[in-house]
Structure formats: structure tokens, C-alpha cells
Amino acid sequence: MSRKITRIIYLLLGVFFPILVGALHTWTHFKDLISPNVEIKLTATIDIMGTEQSLWNTWGLMSFMMGVSFMIIGLLHLVIAYKQSREAYPSILGWCAIILYLICVVYAAQTFSALPQYYGGIIGLGLAILCLGLTLKGRTQTRQELT
Numbered sequence: 001m002s003r004k005i006t007r008i009i010y011l012l013l014g015v016f017f018p019i020l021v022g023a024l025h026t027w028t029h030f031k032d033l034i035s036p037n038v039e040i041k042l043t044a045t046i047d048i049m050g051t052e053q054s055l056w057n058t059w060g061l062m063s064f065m066m067g068v069s070f071m072i073i074g075l076l077h078l079v080i081a082y083k084q085s086r087e088a089y090p091s092i093l094g095w096c097a098i099i100l101y102l103i104c105v106v107y108a109a110q111t112f113s114a115l116p117q118y119y120g121g122i123i124g125l126g127l128a129i130l131c132l133g134l135t136l137k138g139r140t141q142t143r144q145e146l147t
Contacts, residue, residue: 010090014077022070095132
């Protein structure tokens with residue numbers, strides 16, 4: 001039973017939510033944020049590694065790449081899940097990647113005052129740590145049963 005629960009939560013935290021967040025972010029980027037009005041507001045420049053960059057270009061690049069990166073993270077976790085047997089527990093390295101990602105979500109949400117992301121990150125982090133523990137325990141029990 002714990003194997004099935006950990007696989008479902010792995011698919012939710014590692015595949016479904018990153019793809020959903022990435023798709024929504026990219027959609028919003030193109031629908032509402034790439035506009036002449038926003039470009040005018042971001043006409044100032046900043047120095048990045050000795051080169052003057054417009055805030056518009058810097059922000060636009062980061063915004064677009066963030067959405068696309070979330071989707072790619074989800075797709076990579078889908079490949080990891082697909083490559084495993086349906087009877088196997090999720091990948092321990094996959095759980096570690098999800099936990100690292102969620103730690104970054106909590107950090108960014110706290111740093112940039114994004115309360116929904118903060119609570120979502122905390123809940124996701126708790127679930128991921130719990131499932132990592134279940135995965136480690138389940139794999140240990142499976143090894144003991146085989147010997």
C-alpha cells in the first residue's frame with residue numbers, strides 16, 4: 001500500500017505540479033506579461049557581469065525560462081517514473097531532487113513574499129520527506145524479504 005501511495009505522490013509532486021505550474025506561468029508570461037505596458041515599466045538598465053542589461057530583457061528571459069524549466073522538470077520525472085517497474089518504489093534520487101526543488105520553492109517564497117508558494121512548498125516538502133522515508137523503509141523490507 002505504501003508503494004502505491006509513494007508512486008502517486010511522486011507523480012503529483014514530481015510530474016503533475018511542475019508541469020501545471022510551468023504551463024500556467026508560461027501562459028501568463030505570453031498572455032499578460034509580454035506587453036508594451038510592462039516593457040515601458042521595465043526600461044531601466046542594470047549592470048550584470050559588467051554589461052548593461054535592460055530590466056525588460058533580464059526579466060523576460062528569467063520569466064520565460066522559469067516556466068519552461070518547470071515543465072521540463074516534470075517531464076524528466078515522468079521519464080524516471082516510466083522507466084521504473086510499476087512494482088518498484090519511486091527513485092530515491094528523484095525524491096532528493098523533488099526535496100531540493102521544494103526547499104528552493106520555500107526559500108524563494110519567503111524571500112519574495114509569496115505566501116501561497118510558501119505554504120505549498122512546506123506541504124509538498126513534508127509529503128516528499130515522508131514519502132522518501134516510506135521508500136527507504138519499503139526498499140529495506142523488500143531486500144530483507146529477498147534474503
